Structure formats: C-alpha cells, structure tokens
Amino acid sequence: MSQRPPVQTLSLKPQISWQEELIQAVRDPQTLLEYLQLPPELLPRAQAACQLFELRAPRPFLDRIAKGDLNDPLLRQVLPIQDELTLTPGYSADPLQEADSNPTQGLVHKYHGRVLLVVAPHCAINCRYCFRREFPYQDNNPSRQQWHQVFDTIRADRSISEVIFSGGDPLASPDRQLQWMVDQLVDIPHIRRLRVHTRLPIVIPQRITDDTLRWLADTRLQSVLVLHTNHPNELDHQVGQSIARLRSAGVTVLNQAVLLQGVNNDLETQIALSEALFAAGALPYYLHLLDKVQGAAHFAVADSDAIALHQQMQSRLPGFLVPKLAREEPGALNKTLIF
Numbered sequence: 001m002s003q004r005p006p007v008q009t010l011s012l013k014p015q016i017s018w019q020e021e022l023i024q025a026v027r028d029p030q031t032l033l034e035y036l037q038l039p040p041e042l043l044p045r046a047q048a049a050c051q052l053f054e055l056r057a058p059r060p061f062l063d064r065i066a067k068g069d070l071n072d073p074l075l076r077q078v079l080p081i082q083d084e085l086t087l088t089p090g091y092s093a094d095p096l097q098e099a100d101s102n103p104t105q106g107l108v109h110k111y112h113g114r115v116l117l118v119v120a121p122h123c124a125i126n127c128r129y130c131f132r133r134e135f136p137y138q139d140n141n142p143s144r145q146q147w148h149q150v151f152d153t154i155r156a157d158r159s160i161s162e163v164i165f166s167g168g169d170p171l172a173s174p175d176r177q178l179q180w181m182v183d184q185l186v187d188i189p190h191i192r193r194l195r196v197h198t199r200l201p202i203v204i205p206q207r208i209t210d211d212t213l214r215w216l217a218d219t220r221l222q223s224v225l226v227l228h229t230n231h232p233n234e235l236d237h238q239v240g241q242s243i244a245r246l247r248s249a250g251v252t253v254l255n256q257a258v259l260l261q262g263v264n265n266d267l268e269t270q271i272a273l274s275e276a277l278f279a280a281g282a283l284p285y286y287l288h289l290l291d292k293v294q295g296a297a298h299f300a301v302a303d304s305d306a307i308a309l310h311q312q313m314q315s316r317l318p319g320f321l322v323p324k325l326a327r328e329e330p331g332a333l334n335k336t337l338i339f
C-alpha cells in the first residue's frame with residue numbers, strides 16, 4: 001500500500017440529538033438544492049410540487065446523497081419534482097381507503113389479530129412516493145383520553161395479539177409517550193407482540209436511544225422493529241450501529257421496501273439491498289408495490305416487471321434474503337402476495 005487513506009473529518013462532527021436533527025431538517029427547496037449542489041433551475045418546479053406535499057429531509061439522510069447527482073437514488077426519494085403535478089387516472093388521494101377502517105381515532109383494525117395504532121401524526125422525512133401524502137393526520141392526533149378508548153377497544157377484543165405502532169412514523173413521538181403506551185399494553189393479557197414500523201432509524205440513526213430500548217425491549221412483549229429501507233446506500237455505518245443495539249437488546253429487526261422506478265427497480269440494487277440488510281442484522285420482509293396515490297405515478301413499476309425482478313432475485317439469493325412481493329388492496333383481509 002503506497003497511498004495513505006484520506007483523513008476522515010466526518011467522524012469529528014459533534015453528534016446532535018435526534019430532536020435537534022428533526023428541527024434542523026431541510027424544508028425549503030432552495031436550501032436543498034444548494035446543500036446538494038444541484039442546478040438552481042430546478043427551483044420553481046420543486047416549489048410547485050411542495051405546495052401539494054411539503055419537503056422534509058433531515059441532514060443525516062442528505063449526507064448519504066452524492067453532491068450534484070440528479071440520479072442519486074436517495075435524492076429521488078426526497079426531491080419534489082414536476083412529475084408530482086401530473087394527474088394520473090387510477091391514482092387517488094386515499095388509495096387504501098383507510099378512512100373506512102378508522103372508526104376510533106388513532107386505531108386502524110383491518111387485519112385479523114393485529115391492530116395498527118397511528119402513534120405519531122407526522123414523519124421525520126417526507127418520501128415523495130408516500131401513500132399517506134394525503135392522509136388526514138390532523139384528525140388522527142388523539143388526546144390521552146382518546147388513547148384510553150383505543151386501549152379499551154383492544155382490551156375488549158381477545159382476538160388481538162399484536163399491536164403495531166405506525167404513523168406517520170411512530171418514532172417521531174418522544175420516548176416518554178411511547179413508554180406510556182407500552183405500559184398500557186403490557187397490562188392487557190392477550191397482547192403478546194409489539195411491532196414498530198419506522199423509517200426513523202434510517203433517516204436519523206441516533207433516534208435509537210437508551211430510553212427507546214427501555215420501552216421497546218425491556219418488556220414482557222416480544223418486540224419486532226420493521227425498518228423502511230429502499231436502497232443499500234441508506235445503510236451507513238451509523239445505521240448499522242443502531243441496528244446492532246436493537247439486536248443486542250433482543251429486538252427482531254426486519255425490513256420493508258417499496259419497489260420504486262429509478263430508485264431500486266433493478267436486480268443488482270435489490271441484491272445489494274438484501275445483502276446489506278443482512279450484514280447489518282436485518283432480514284428482508286416485504287417488497288411492496290407502490291400504492292396508487294395521486295402524484296406518485298412516476299415511481300410505479302409494472303406488475304409484470306416486478307414479478308420478473310422478483311423471480312430473478314429468487315434465482316440469485318438464498319430464500320431468507322428474498323422479501324415477499326406484496327401489495328395492499330383496499331378491503332382485503334391481508335396483504336396480497338404477487339407471483
């Protein structure tokens with residue numbers, strides 16, 4: 001070896017808290033373009049797309065994007081673009097018709113044995129493909145008394161054995177509140193499992209604090225955390241450290257991804273994602289087809305292409321590294337597997 005490695009200055013940056021990272025998240029397109037050294041001509045279209053769904057991108061995530069590269073797969077997930085303004089037939093505001101299964105504020109009970117709690121009304125990041133772009137979060141911000149109603153509903157239904165913390169992103173809530181919710185659930189004998197669906201440990205890895213591990217792992221409930229990672233570049237060293245902490249606390253860590261045109265719709269990326277997840281300690285769980293939400297049609301991958309890709313993954317990867325290809329259909333009693 002004749003060349004010395006470059007001096008690493010990044011690791012000298014003082015780490016700020018996850019709350020501070022949330023506050024400092026980039027919210028206006030001009031800052032985003034400057035931060036990532038992108039052409040200023042993109043600004044008017046980005047501003048127009050932001051009117052429909054605001055921009056939100058924390059810096060730890062932005063720091064994994066290559067500067068000046070418009071094709072970066074992580075950039076495509078956060079940069080508002082002209083395509084979002086296109087109205088596409090067959091795409092709607094509430095593609096999963098969740099309004100129908102949302103009788104009690106904060107509670108979505110669609111699937112047997114499992115209930116989903118809308119724990120936090122917002123996310124750390126606004127993913128441009130999100131099916132909750134137009135979810136009525138303002139109607140889903142229950143008070144403590146309303147949460148008691150939710151827990152009463154769960155207590156009265158012995159068929160429910162698993163509670164899923166969802167959102168928004170449940171980890172956008174403070175650990176104090178999450179601890180309180182778990183304390184209520186632990187008192188309901190038929191609840192055995194706690195599941196958390198979150199993208200926050202990817203977006204801001206320091207979100208996994210000692211307090212998080214306390215409510216998540218130091219409980220009689222078995223805990224499962226489902227990460228949302230779409231591309232192997234999202235899994236940097238710090239994310240790996242947070243997954244390792246979850247695992248050593250006894251949490252099962254899975255991943256779900258969305259199949260996205262221009263982000264991860266090719267074989268090598270999917271293989272790299274599965275390999276990187278497993279190396280970090282997470283198992284691939286679902287590969288979701290895009291929910292048909294208005295403004296996200298440019299992310300869609302045709303069913304036949306998705307099926308072909310999935311078959312190629314099966315021929316290249318061990319079975320446990322092949323996620324299930326699935327979609328959600330309004331009114332169905334489970335996710336629909338695609339073959």
Ligand SMILES: *Cc1c(COP(=O)(O)O)cnc(C)c1O
Nearest residue numbers: 108110111114115116164328335
């Ligand atoms: C995805 C989902 C679940 C969990 O489904 P699994 O197949 O067990 O992962 C539960 N409730 C709702 C509303 C969901 O969308």
Ligand code: SF4
Nearest residue numbers: 123125126127130199
């Ligand atoms: S983290 Fe999930 S719910 Fe939040 S914006 Fe992204 S895709 Fe949507």
